[in-house]
Amino acid sequence: MEGVVMYRYRCVQCRTTSPPVLTRAALAQERQSHRILVHGGHIPDGEQIEKPPRFSFFDLPREQQIFGTLLVLVIVVGILIRVT
Numbered sequence: 001m002e003g004v005v006m007y008r009y010r011c012v013q014c015r016t017t018s019p020p021v022l023t024r025a026a027l028a029q030e031r032q033s034h035r036i037l038v039h040g041g042h043i044p045d046g047e048q049i050e051k052p053p054r055f056s057f058f059d060l061p062r063e064q065q066i067f068g069t070l071l072v073l074v075i076v077v078g079i080l081i082r083v084t
Helices: 024-039 062-083
Strands: 008-011 049-052
Touching: 008 024
Parallel strands: none
Antiparallel strands: 008 049
16 A cells, blocks of 8 residues: 555564554554553553654656656646636
8 A cells, every 4th residue: 555654553572563554543442452452451661653754755766756746847837827
């Protein structure tokens, strides 16, 4: 699922990582379930929330960078022509 932020819960005590989830609410549920089932409701030391690095325009292939830039340029020029 490219372009979608996926969160994972990581418990370093158990050395386990949850399956990816789409929302912070689902992540909180995953974390709480793990705490209750495995740690008796306690918060394990060193638990982590993993999320992918932020999107960067420069991570795109060069063709998509060029096409995206040209598309934005055409839209801006179209708006300027229509306004004037």
